[in-house]
Amino acid sequence: MNLSKNKWLNSILSALTIFVFLTLAVSISVAQSADQSRIAGTVVDANGAVIPGASITVKNEKTGEERTVVAKDDGTFLVVALKPTTYTVTATANSFENFSQKGIELLVGQETDVTVTLQPTGVTAQVDIVSGEENVLNTTSASLSANVTQREVEGLPINGRQLSQLYLQAPGAVNSATGTFGDIRFSGRAVQQNIVRYDGVEGTAIIDASPGNLNGEVPSPFRLQSSLENIQEFRVESSNFPAEYGTGTGGQINVVTKSGGNEFHGSAFEYLRRDALDARNFFDGATKSKLSLDQFGGSIGGPIIKNRLFFFGSYEQYRGRFGLNFVEAAPSLSLAAPGAIIPGSISPTNPNGTPVNPSIKPFIAAFRAPNATVLSGASATNGFDIVQLQDNEKTDERAYALRLDYQVNQLNKVYFRFFRDEGKDIAPEGVSGRFTTIEAVPQNAVLGYQSVLNSQGSLINEFKIGYNGARTRINGSAPVVNGLDFSNIILNISGSVANTGIAGQGTSSGISIPGGLVRANSATNGRGQPYTPYSIGFIDSLNWIRGNHNVKFGGEIRLIRLYTDRLGGTTYTFSNLSSFLANTPASVQYLGDVSAPSPFNNGLEGERLAQQEYYIAYGQDEWKIRPGLTLNYGLRYEYYTPLREKNNGQVLFDIATGQIRPSDQAAFRSSKNNFGPRIALTYSPNVGGDGFFAGGKTVFRGGFGIYYGPGQTEDQIQPIESDRVSSTITSGSLLAFPANTAAIIASFATNPLNRQYQPRAYSSDYQIPERVFQYTFSWQQQLPYNLVSTIAYVGSQGRNLFLRSVANKILPGSATILNGANLPTGVGVINRTDATGRVIGVNTVREFDILSGTTQNRPFAEVDYKTSGGGDRYNALQVSLARAFNSGLTMNLQYTFAKSEGTTAGSNEARTSAQLDNFEADRGRNNFDVRHT
Numbered sequence: 001m002n003l004s005k006n007k008w009l010n011s012i013l014s015a016l017t018i019f020v021f022l023t024l025a026v027s028i029s030v031a032q033s034a035d036q037s038r039i040a041g042t043v044v045d046a047n048g049a050v051i052p053g054a055s056i057t058v059k060n061e062k063t064g065e066e067r068t069v070v071a072k073d074d075g076t077f078l079v080v081a082l083k084p085t086t087y088t089v090t091a092t093a094n095s096f097e098n099f100s101q102k103g104i105e106l107l108v109g110q111e112t113d114v115t116v117t118l119q120p121t122g123v124t125a126q127v128d129i130v131s132g133e134e135n136v137l138n139t140t141s142a143s144l145s146a147n148v149t150q151r152e153v154e155g156l157p158i159n160g161r162q163l164s165q166l167y168l169q170a171p172g173a174v175n176s177a178t179g180t181f182g183d184i185r186f187s188g189r190a191v192q193q194n195i196v197r198y199d200g201v202e203g204t205a206i207i208d209a210s211p212g213n214l215n216g217e218v219p220s221p222f223r224l225q226s227s228l229e230n231i232q233e234f235r236v237e238s239s240n241f242p243a244e245y246g247t248g249t250g251g252q253i254n255v256v257t258k259s260g261g262n263e264f265h266g267s268a269f270e271y272l273r274r275d276a277l278d279a280r281n282f283f284d285g286a287t288k289s290k291l292s293l294d295q296f297g298g299s300i301g302g303p304i305i306k307n308r309l310f311f312f313g314s315y316e317q318y319r320g321r322f323g324l325n326f327v328e329a330a331p332s333l334s335l336a337a338p339g340a341i342i343p344g345s346i347s348p349t350n351p352n353g354t355p356v357n358p359s360i361k362p363f364i365a366a367f368r369a370p371n372a373t374v375l376s377g378a379s380a381t382n383g384f385d386i387v388q389l390q391d392n393e394k395t396d397e398r399a400y401a402l403r404l405d406y407q408v409n410q411l412n413k414v415y416f417r418f419f420r421d422e423g424k425d426i427a428p429e430g431v432s433g434r435f436t437t438i439e440a441v442p443q444n445a446v447l448g449y450q451s452v453l454n455s456q457g458s459l460i461n462e463f464k465i466g467y468n469g470a471r472t473r474i475n476g477s478a479p480v481v482n483g484l485d486f487s488n489i490i491l492n493i494s495g496s497v498a499n500t501g502i503a504g505q506g507t508s509s510g511i512s513i514p515g516g517l518v519r520a521n522s523a524t525n526g527r528g529q530p531y532t533p534y535s536i537g538f539i540d541s542l543n544w545i546r547g548n549h550n551v552k553f554g555g556e557i558r559l560i561r562l563y564t565d566r567l568g569g570t571t572y573t574f575s576n577l578s579s580f581l582a583n584t585p586a587s588v589q590y591l592g593d594v595s596a597p598s599p600f601n602n603g604l605e606g607e608r609l610a611q612q613e614y615y616i617a618y619g620q621d622e623w624k625i626r627p628g629l630t631l632n633y634g635l636r637y638e639y640y641t642p643l644r645e646k647n648n649g650q651v652l653f654d655i656a657t658g659q660i661r662p663s664d665q666a667a668f669r670s671s672k673n674n675f676g677p678r679i680a681l682t683y684s685p686n687v688g689g690d691g692f693f694a695g696g697k698t699v700f701r702g703g704f705g706i707y708y709g710p711g712q713t714e715d716q717i718q719p720i721e722s723d724r725v726s727s728t729i730t731s732g733s734l735l736a737f738p739a740n741t742a743a744i745i746a747s748f749a750t751n752p753l754n755r756q757y758q759p760r761a762y763s764s765d766y767q768i769p770e771r772v773f774q775y776t777f778s779w780q781q782q783l784p785y786n787l788v789s790t791i792a793y794v795g796s797q798g799r800n801l802f803l804r805s806v807a808n809k810i811l812p813g814s815a816t817i818l819n820g821a822n823l824p825t826g827v828g829v830i831n832r833t834d835a836t837g838r839v840i841g842v843n844t845v846r847e848f849d850i851l852s853g854t855t856q857n858r859p860f861a862e863v864d865y866k867t868s869g870g871g872d873r874y875n876a877l878q879v880s881l882a883r884a885f886n887s888g889l890t891m892n893l894q895y896t897f898a899k900s901e902g903t904t905a906g907s908n909e910a911r912t913s914a915q916l917d918n919f920e921a922d923r924g925r926n927n928f929d930v931r932h933t
Contacts, residue, residue: 037106038080038550040140041114043071043091050075051118054093061086061102062261064307065407069457078550080543081450081460084108084233084256091116107147108256109235111140113696137782139687140622140630142680142701144187144239144776144792144878146170146892150232151885161228161271161295161316167253169892170236171878172794174930185928186238186251187794188874188900189772192907193250193709198226199257199417201446201466202247206533206562207713208908209248214440214472214531218519222318222423224399225442229267229299229314230419232258239794240703240776243618243634243678244541244552249709249772249798249906257417259405260310264302271295281325289323290392297399312403320395327375328431328512329384329497330367331577342581343383357583359737363491366481366514369433379509381497383577386509389431397423411452418445432514434478434486441471458545466537475528475567476518488527488569489738490515493580517569524591524726526568530607533562533713550622552634558614560643562713565607566594566721572737585737589758590744592725599749600651600723601663608720609646614710615639620678628687628696636676638708640769642666643716650719653761655807655865658848660759667719669767678705697782708769711802712908715866716768718760726758728861753850753857761807763867770868770906771799778878786886792878801870801906805913807863808846823851870910870919872902872926896933900926 043054054071058079071077084106091099096118106112146169158165164184167173172187185191191210196203203226205214214220237245237252245252275291297316304311334340340361341353372389379386401419408414420443428435445467453459478486496508517525541554568591574580598604620634644650644667652661680703686694725748729735732754734744748755778792811828819832819840832841843856850857876898883891903919904910905926915921 036080037082037084037108038078038111039082039087039089039104039106039114040078040111041076041089041116043075043077043093043116043118045096045118046120051093051096054091054096054116054118056116057090058082059088059090061088063259063310063405063407064262065413066410067452067457068410072547076548078545079457080545080550081462082106083259089114089116091118093118095121097121105149107149107235108233108254109141109145109237110138110147113139137684137696137699137780137788139628139684139696139699140624140632140682141242142630142632142682142703142776143237143241144171144701144778144790144794145235145237145241147235148233149885152890153228153231153233155885156890158228160223162223163226163228163231163234163255166234167236167251168894170238170251171790171792171880171894172238172876172896172898173236173251173894174896174928174933176928176930184251186236187774187876188796188872188898188905188926189250189798190905190907190909191250192712192909193248193770194253195245195248195250196226196253196255198255198419198444199446199448200254200464200539201444201537202468202535202558203255203442203444204468205442205470205472206468206535206560207470207472207531207717209712214438214474218438218474220423220440221393221395221425221427221438222397222421222440223295224316224318224397224421224423226255227297227314227316227399227401227419227421229297229316229399230257230401230403232256239792239796240680240701240705240774241678242632242680242705243620243636243676244554246616246618246636246638246676246707247614247710249707249770249774257401257403257419258299258301258312258314259403259415260301260303260312262303262306262310264300266298266300268298269296275323281323283325283327284323284390287390289325289390290321291323292319292321294319301403308407310405313401315400316398318395318397320393322393322395324391324393324428326389326391326428326431327509328387329379329381329509330372330387330431330512331364331493331580332383332385333364333368335383335581336361336364342578344578354582356581360581360583362482362484363514366432366478366484366486366491367512368431369479372431372433377500379497379499381577383581384497384511386497386499387431387512389428389433391428391433393425393427395423395425397421413450415448416446419443429476429518430512432478432512434476434514434516436518437473437475437477439471439473441469443467443469460543462541464537464539466539467534468537469534470531471533472531473528474518476516476526478514478516481514486514487516490517490525490569490571491580492571492573493577494573494575494586515569517571524566524568524589525571526566526591528567530565530567531562532564533560535560548624550624552620552622553618555617556614558616560610560612560614560713562610562717563607564594564610564717564720566591566724568592568724568726570739570741572739583737585735586730588729588735588737588739588744590725590727590729590739590741592745594721594724596724598649598723599725600660601647601649604647604649604723608649608723610643610713610717610720611646612643612713612716613641615641628684630682632678632680632682632703634678636678638674638676638710638769639672640670640710642668642670642768643713645720645723649723651722651759652719653722653759653807653860653863653865655761655763655863658808658860663723668716668762669765671767671769674708674769674771676706676708679703680705693781699780700778701780702777704773704775707772707774709772709907710769711906715802715908718866719762722759722761728756728758730756753859756858756861758861759863761863761865763865765869766867767800768868770801773797773799786883787891788882788884790878790880790882794874794876794878796874798870798872798874798902798906800868801872801902801904802908802910803867803870803904803913803919804910805865805867805916805919807865808848808860809862809916811845811847820854822853823856825851864912866910870902870904870906872900872905874898874900894933896930898929898931898933900929902926
């Protein structure tokens with residue numbers, strides 16, 4: 001990067017940060033929670049003259065809660081920190097009749113404008129509004145966002161009642177797969193940078209920011225992490241969001257949950273699907289695949305004490321049985337018969353062929369379940385059958401919730417909300433009959449206290465304690481075959497098998513994989529991976545209305561704790577069928593349990609505890625310079641401590657030296673200079689006039705902001721998960737099947753120079769957080785028939801993004817030596833020949849291998865490592881035409897023309913670099929560059 005250009009950019013950003021900070025300090029910064037709303041307006045008489053001193057009361061039509069403020073000298077008023085619902089506004093003033101306007105619907109995070117026109121004494125003014133009769137543009141917010149109202153949550157058809165599908169209502173949303181929590185991106189940012197909040201409390205899976213990702217690799221099969229029965233409405237901020245939002249550079253999803261009121265309301269529902277109503281699957285075998293789905297539940301809410309204490313509760317259950325078809329190649333059972341020979345082993349020099357190794361024969365049956373069938377046709381590869389298995393995935397889930405709201409008095413209220421989801425999924429994993437069991441228990445709670453601190457209603461504080469937990473258990477299982485326990489191993493035969501004459505199948509099939517290990521992360525397998533993460537947030541916000549300023553200030557201290565273990569196992573890899581039948585594995589990878597005695601940290605054992613804290617503060621001012629012109633500016637600060645293990649149970653591998661650093665050092669660096677200025681301008685021409693562009697029907701918005709995201713916890717926890725025996729064996733006496741695991745463990749401890757250890761590591765310059773510069777401009781126009789059009793440009797540039805590569809590389813260059821001669825140093829491939837020059841052996845040499853005479857020691861195998869410093873660029877034209885839900889009709893048409901390019905997309909979407917020493921060579925279209933959406 002050009003150094004002078006970089007200095008210029010830093011100077012501009014520093015000046016902007018100082019300007020925002022000082023301005024906020026003068027304004028006395030205060031804040032409103034992102035899950036609340038407000039009502040603004042002006043009190044005038046019949047001739048349009050302002051009326052100062054009028055008393056304005058807003059009443060929650062559901063609970064009877066009231067808030068009273070006094071109109072200022074210019075006749076304006078603002079009522080903040082209101083729960084999104086329907087309100088009545090009344091106004092009184094001397095010499096004027098009382099005014100009342102009902103049915104004013106507030107949406108989460110938005111401001112609704114009300115013009116109060118007082119009539120002289122003797123003329124009654126009452127206005128009834130039917131919610132949704134017309135669209136009113138938000139003339140104060142500069143963010144690109146979408147509100148999904150309660151009517152849309154309840155009325156729009158949603159497959160599986162999964163909340164995440166409604167995220168696609170937001171501008172810039174891209175569905176990269178099924179529309180679940182883990183598949184939706186906003187304005188070019190990684191999924192792991194999306195943040196979900198329930199009533200202002202983080203609702204992520206903690207190990208991953210997405211509630212739909214259970215361990216950084218495995219997507220969730222569950223649907224009810226946030227049951228629709230609990231959702232009143234939500235708002236998605238996709239670009240240019242203000243300083244009150246953060247801890248991620250992607251979409252900000254703020255969900256408001258339902259609460260009870262003065263009337264009892266309830267619901268009950270049942271949705272079902274059956275295979276009797278479905279056509280036959282093209283790939284079904286002798287029987288149709290099973291499909292049985294039931295989703296049912298209900299809710300009830302109402303008063304415990306009228307006008308004071310309210311409750312709301314819900315229950316939802318989901319049961320699914322899904323038929324799955326697997327078609328894979330499996331070694332022929334005839335290979336286990338007496339006298340069987342290895343296919344292709346007959347030759348002129350070996351006319352009788354090579355017999356199948358007797359120790360292998362008992363394992364051959366494990367490649368197919370007893371109820372698997374051989375398809376008609378044939379495999380073009382001798383020794384394999386093409387096998388089909390029809391099996392069922394079983395998913396059971398139940399979710400329940402409770403909310404209590406207590407109105408202490410007109411100035412104070414307390415609320416408590418808790419929900420919990422319990423899910424269990426048993427899914428087959430191929431024709432071998434192995435399966436994965438997933439159990440997940442996400443739960444979220446908040447205890448909040450809101451207080452109006454002055455009689456004018458212009459100073460309001462809210463304090464919350466939030467809890468978020470996401471317990472998961474992922475375990476593999478495999479059937480016992482011929483008395484052999486496959487629960488702690490997995491067998492891989494490399495390659496694929498050609499098909500001939502099999503209807504409905506492609507030209508090749510993958511090879512069945514028997515064993516009980518499951519995908520543990522992006523690099524390893526294991527018997528299971530228990531995670532018990534939780535976070536506790538202490539959140540405070542204050543909102544102060546001062547003149548034409550709505551000044552905000554807030555902060556959060558979040559404590560993150562994660563109990564974890566990694567249950568390992570042994571992975572055997574064979575180059576092909578012949579090597580399997582001869583029992584000559586290419587490699588054996590043994591992984592111990594993290595909870596087993598540590599070989600690196602003085603025998604430390606037991607479950608590990610990862611710890612991290614977030615420190616967050618922000619200040620923001622919304623300055624209404626004049627009617628139709630609003631300036632939003634603010635400053636946000638975020639600091640994420642480096643994740644650490646409570647007892648220093650971690651392995652810190654130095655990729656530059658091949659040494660292991662002391663475990664009491666920080667695993668990576670975390671910047672403390674994470675100041676994020678935000679500035680935006682909103683302009684609506686001639687708000688008091690008439691005409692197509694006047695009267696608040698046209699809004700221009702522009703803004704700039706710097707945003708930070710901590711990255712994925714699953715990436716940060718890897719030094720902790722490396723604190724165990726981890727050895728990949730490619731030669732020597734330990735390369736055997738079945739392996740002598742006790743000998744591997746003993747050798748790992750006593751022979752560190754040849755353990756071929758595979759830690760997961762960071763480069764010395766790895767630093768969080770990721771940083772994104774975002775800039776937007778948009779034009780929004782209200783059209784006839786309650787339509788609203790939006791045309792927007794959205795641009796962003798990512799910096800310090802997550803990257804990954806490989807350390808302990810194979811050295812460049814090659815050499816040829818006579819077998820038995822000393823091994824040369826400095827080359828990666830050494831060909832050993834006999835006296836005739838025929839190559840009889842090859843040594844591959846890695847960066848940290850130790851050569852001494854004819855001996856090669858391998859202390860480390862290939863090492864996956866992470867770093868930062870990646871960059872990307874996103875530019876998009878976003879166009880939408882929307883109609884809010886009214887008269888039973890809603891519409892939302894969106895089109896995005898975008899380009900995303902860089903050296904990485906950041907977070908978990910980074911891929912191992914193609915050129916291991918040159919990340920810049922990977923610059924190009926990002927993985928999820930979707931040109932037209």
